[in-house]
Amino acid sequence: MRGQDRFGVSAMKALLAAIIAGATVLVSGAIYAQSTQSAVQIVPRVTGAAQPMSDVPAPALPRAITDDKRVMRNYPEQPPVIPHSIDNYQLTLKANRCLECHRREFTEGSGAPMISVTHFMDRDGQMLADVTPRRYFCTACHVTQTDARPLVQNTFTDMKELGR
Numbered sequence: 001m002r003g004q005d006r007f008g009v010s011a012m013k014a015l016l017a018a019i020i021a022g023a024t025v026l027v028s029g030a031i032y033a034q035s036t037q038s039a040v041q042i043v044p045r046v047t048g049a050a051q052p053m054s055d056v057p058a059p060a061l062p063r064a065i066t067d068d069k070r071v072m073r074n075y076p077e078q079p080p081v082i083p084h085s086i087d088n089y090q091l092t093l094k095a096n097r098c099l100e101c102h103r104r105e106f107t108e109g110s111g112a113p114m115i116s117v118t119h120f121m122d123r124d125g126q127m128l129a130d131v132t133p134r135r136y137f138c139t140a141c142h143v144t145q146t147d148a149r150p151l152v153q154n155t156f157t158d159m160k161e162l163g164r
Contacts, residue, residue: 085144
């Protein structure tokens with residue numbers, strides 16, 4: 001019986017210690033939550049509207065630049081921008097309107113630049129006869145060139161300018 005009593009007392013002490021520790025955590029959490037409610041918000045709102053659930057008019061869509069002039073790329077391997085409108089282009093598993101002009105066999109007649117040979121390589125670097133499925137959806141990498149204002153200031157400096 002004495003062994004059972006000792007075990008019961010030890011279990012009671014452990015339970016009491018756990019209750020005290022839990023209460024301490026709850027009280028300190030409540031104090032912290034109360035003190036942070038009055039703190040200044042440092043993170044800006046990302047919703048854009050003062051009232052997140054209110055009706056806010058959408059900004060106008062930027063106009064596509066349709067001059068068909070190729071723009072210089074800013075860095076090696078940058079996907080080129082699309083210098084024409086792609087409104088109503090069908091891009092599904094069964095049809096890709098981009099390939100009607102940019103596929104190798106159609107570039108002579110269309111005058112469009114041929115898609116890169118990298119678009120014919122699979123993951124293992126093997127060349128395929130047609131565009132690889134992982135490069136089939138053009139707009140995953142290429143975007144239409146627009147007259148939109150940059151969202152953030154661009155401080156890009158070309159490598160050639162860095163050495164001067």
